[in-house]
Amino acid sequence: MLIVETIAKIRRLFREHRSIREISRELRLSRKVVRKALRSDKTAFAYKRQHQPRPQLDGHIARLDALLAEELAKPKRERLSLTRLFEGLRAEGYAGGYDAVRRYAQRWFTEHAATAAGVFVPLAFAPGEAYQFDWSHETVRLAGVTTQVKVAHIRLCHSRRFLLRAYPRETQEMVFDAHEHAFRFFGGSCRRGIYDNMRTAVSAIFVGRQRTFNRRFLQLCSHHLIEPTACNPSAGWEKGQVENQVRTARNRFFKPVLRFETLADLNHWLEEQCRLWAATAAHPVQRDRTVQAVFETEDQPALIPYRGAFDGFHEVEVVASKTCLVRYDYNRYSVAARVAGRHVQLRAYADRIAVFLNGEIVAEHRRCFGRYQTIFNAWHYLPVLARKPGALRNGEPFRDWDLPCGLAQIRERLRAHADGDRQFVAILSAVPEAGLEAVEAACIAALSARLFSADAVLNLLARGRESLPPTSVPTPAGLTLGIEPAADCARYDGLRALEAI
Template structure:
């Protein structure tokens, strides 16, 4: 892949200056097909047209300008040719001029629009189609606790409007997922977006205001084709609109604490709140913000045909138990990948562990907050059922729920094998809830057999009471206490019983 500076140069020369693929390829010393590929991959900033009067072209100039402006939002291969414009003018607009007149006007107009850079001299707040981005935080009732969660705000200074979404973190994946989700809902991309120096986007601030961007953010910008700006360090006022909008969103929509049971479902309700808020007059322009937002919308770039994959990939070596660490959180793979390298696909809400051939080994919900480890049991249960006393994996018993950890440690080896096979058969979605209830129920009369646990499990699953049918009256003889497992042998040899 070419450097970002080269790609930017190719896009500028081909899409904005109208240079040929061959000319640009000679300058950057790459194949013309490569130039064509990158030139057509991204859009660029559109320019506002200058209007001129001409007796022949006057009536159709606004139409041609509109077509050129629309084409500037698209890949070069999708631009109308001057000939095609001429044909459409004759067919649909009763144009009486010549093809040459249209061709000359189109050529001159494209160059004029490319050189017209009025936006550079205007503050961002005065330019339709531009946006600002920042995170804020607010308290939420989530998972039975009140916790602070970040919310991402995309604000539009020209129309004083916004969109926002709530996320579990301010990491790169959440930032890009939020922006991608907003672009998709909006149906377009702001042509210029101003950011603070967010760590998910900026890896390092260099001298003379240059930034070293994170790889994922760099690819995100190239994919959507918008122009980015960053505030100077310590100059938060340069994105004052979005900072004010963060406070506005928090005070008007997120306080007191909102209750969240499903974060994705909660976020779907936020689009309508943002749209309803536009039905009020602009604080200065005294017209409805919804009308100004339409002007914003008319200036957006066209969405790419495909969404950006808001993920990053890492190669990580698993430990001796087959666990990997991501952001100080532990995720299980499979015993067969212990001390092996695996590929990890990381999104804002999912950790997918892959083989070198990109076959899925296991998927985890991404962990946030105080929970430190995610365990998918199935790959481990198969091994433990065959080798329950394998020293290498003995500490895995401590990863089970406490009820099962205690039970397994009190079992003989054959009982452990049977219990682990049962867990492997009955455990669904790593949810031990019903299995824990079945174990507790079957343990009321002492150490249970696997068949008793199984019977109680299906009784609970089917909401029946057949587990109550076992007689417990006076006719049942008293069974003496028994010691389970092999611990009594250890005690025997430790106390010198072998000598006796």
Template sequence: MLAVAQIDYIRHEVNEKGETYASVGRRMGVDPRTVNKYANQEEFKRKEKQKRKSPVMDPVKPILDKWIKEDLNKKRKYHRTAKRMFQQLEKFHSFTGSYRTVRDYVSRRKQELKETTVDAALPLESFPGTAQVDFGTAPFKYQSEVIELPYLVMSFPYSNSFYFQVFPSENTECLLEGLQQMFHYMGGVPKTIRFDNLSPAVKKIRARGERDLTDTFDRFVLHYGFSYEFCNPGKGNEKGHVEAMVKYVRNNFLLPENTILDLDQFNKTLWKLAEEDRSRPHYEKDIIQSKLYEEEKDSWLVLPEKEFECARYQDIKADKYGMVTIDKKQYSTSPRFAKQKVSVCITYNTVLILNDNNEVIVKHSRLYGIRRKSMIWQPYLDLLSKRPRAIKYSSLYDQFPAIWSDYLIDCTEEEQKSALRLLGELLKSEDFSLLNEALQVASMHGHPSVEQIKHCFYTLLNQDTPHTTIMPNMSIPKVPEITRGLSHYDSFFQKEDGY
């Protein structure tokens, strides 16, 4: 059969220019009857490929297809080779064909299945193994106040199911921590995930749909191996399923306001809520959603051996107090790092101050909301208790609560040493409240000593502790009554008959 370009040339020369079959045939080096055939042909049907039966290979083709599909969900280094498949067919399925036949079939089917997977992933709403991700917001009660917090939703359009987790922010660390928690709870990774142009993932949108990704998100994608898609700017409808699911989650699970005491514990209760919701039929397929969700699992990628470190590292210069600023919040380091660069590791819930050997010097809970400063006093107090005069020149008084600043100013050098050592001993967090109260009570009769402050502190600490009487397990013999005089000596001189 001639190529399409040759057929097109024949039809143009004969039908439009009026050339003869013989002249065209001579120029092309083909028989004039062939020129006649294609010049006047009305239909160009696709030639059907003949399928020959293969009594040896046909029974094992479904088995090979299953193995190939399983391997496509794993890293390449974990894929079975064609030789290994051939050996398993021989050993477990009584296969009598040749290795070359198996090798050729596996090579061809891998390519076909890869192309099918890529093409099938484009219409995201129709195929298992795909997901959509977005944030929503809802009100929560926290410490007697109503605050608004974001929640991350991952929806699965094929089964109309979802998971969701609540976070203190929509930053990169919260996004990646949420995705990772979902992956590991699910036991797999969706092959393709569609996102809106979230700032934690996308730094800049360029021409023709190209995007500059944040470094941490880029490495996260490489670690878990999923494909990502982003909606076109202003086209939120391109992830319509998760948009609807964000609203569904808020209306059915997060209203009215839930009370949060511990965010991690609260999030653990949300897995079951999402799973119980799958007991309803799919809105189109008339199948219980939990069954469709089970089908999703076969299309997921296998989890990597290790979790991803959902953290970013920065080198930041500390101010004259040894404080560093991260996302407009201040965190203490140590006075020896004043006006020097320090390394920080930032996760969704912690800020770690590191030394040159990447060892943790100070660990902070990450700040969100209106609170602006986190102060861990131990590194400061240890140094200052050895050099109390330095406190007058470091402006560190400004960092202490006012009652302690005033007290330290009035102390002698030795009293300052003792007071700073006491603070280092008793201050186990950044909460000065009980120490402030102890100093206030001790100061009622003038400038107190360190021992008086310590006594007041432990009195306040233990005043609500109930006192219990410890009863011994052993029985105590009854003590005989005491008698006065010397009459009890007479018993030594009495005879057996009483005289």
């Protein structure tokens, strides 16, 4: 094989009026090769075999092609390995080696797989027609701790405007919350949503396009008048815009690693960055206009107006333990003491936990995303504390109880008394009826008078309630007397006369 440098040397020497024999002797090449380089305009010569002899495999090529075509039609996870194909050919009489089968199969897959799956059709969407949704996993530092967050990507297909929002999980309530923020951000929703086959949306996958969507997810779509569409398995190109956005957003927004104190701060920053990007980025089709301009003039007028928030929760039925706790997502939350031992409905939102009994709320907490933690509300245990005041000293819910200043000082003063816990529980028992503010005011008044007993606080509380003037009840106009009755005591003298008779 003649390389480029050798051909250049031959031609330079010939231009110096060197003969073919001299060039051949100097470069140690045959005169035939020198003549070939001088007579041709090519800059390089390479030999390529036109036909590769396969004495053992040629008789089984048709069968091997059929086997490879069958494997190409299967999903990647279900395809047989080349070793298994080789063993099948050996069983049918093939006497050659594995390498010949491997080389042929690799060339065959390179040629046919590119034709079958490597070519796509560009998609176009009308204004307000569809949006695409997907998740990505990103690394950030929250409060100095390296954390992996799940980022929801919602992208309008026509204008290409998008919103990013980070969450600790990919659960269904997070999907609902991401949609609500996106629809408020865009000012409305599209007529169709394009998703992959995520479990929070799709319950069952059938042949072709047929899907069974999750019931709660269908309620979200019904609320916002959306028609959900699921892609084919392993067909990410069907929502290629949001797939490409994942890579673009990672390079643009999440490198270098972002540092924020809270997840709320991160989401606020991401929303502002999405606004700035839309205002400056050129639309990929209408290159003379920005994404924001296309959104405002074409996409936004075609959106379905925002219909208000969907109550996006994930509900499970749990049993409240005898210690007034319910368990969810590896954590425990306190509930009102009256539901201990009963079945309750726990609703998990993206940022909070709410517990209901027959439609009545019995507990509400800020959601915790750690593990094996217990979140208490000490007021849930007040009825139990009234029966067992000794639990105030060592009860776990009361260990770091954040009480108002007056109540906290009264509690400290009563610690020295033998029945201090019982007295303080008596003061706390007045809170459900009188209200926390009234009890706190009575505690402050008792402290100013240097009175620290429960009797003094309850007495001051009662005085404050008695001093309030009774509320006047207005008399309806129809019940007003036209003639006021006159008091005439002389009429009773007539009754005395009758008694004398």
